[in-house]
Amino acid sequence: MALDFLHFWVSMFDVIEALNEVKILMAKIPRTHPIAQERLETIFSSKQRALFIHKSARVLFITEYLVLIEYVEVVLPIVYSAHQVILYNMPNRAFYPALAEVSRAELVSSVKNVLVYSSLEFVSLILALVVLKRMLRFSTLHQLAFVLETQASMVQSKLTTLFVYVMQVPLTHLGADFTFKFAWIHTDDDQ
Secondary structure (H helix, E strand, C coil): CHHHHHHHHHHHHHHHHHHHHHHHHHCCCCCCCHHHHCCHHHHCCHHHHHHHHHHHHHHHHHHHHHHHHHHHHHHHHHHHHHHHHHHHCCHHHHHCHHHHCCCHHHHHHHHHHHHHHHHHHHHHHHHHHHHHHHHHCCCHHHHHHHHHHHCHHHHHHHHHHHHHHHHHCCCHHHCCCCCCCCCCCCCCCCC
């Protein structure tokens, strides 16, 4: 959680730096001046417009990245908990060392801990949305919704791939041995 907080604030410095560059460009014209009501094309040269668009796009990219990471940090533990509960009630749980000998009470305790972590990440997401909204004066929640709507297939495919990989790693018949004894390598002749 501390690393998450540190990552957020380091990224916020990037947002502040890029936003300050945008503000410098916008400060060239006072708000009370009649030209301030004009279109961007009439105010700035093509080079200044390109710079303004580049800086604005950088701010949007960084904030999109931040909010998407926070979203994934909330959703993935919830999906993991649901997977653990479903897998616990299936016969193939015997092949998952983490679930093979787990009682229902231990499972409930484990799921509670993961959901508490997810709720802390949700608080982190809300704080990130509030801080970004105050700094940028637009809703980053709308930005998250836009990303999830327009890039849903890409986000979902990456999350699914990651989730399937993480869930398959501990399978016994795929060679997982977290005891680090590697008994399956040694035959009776070796001993």
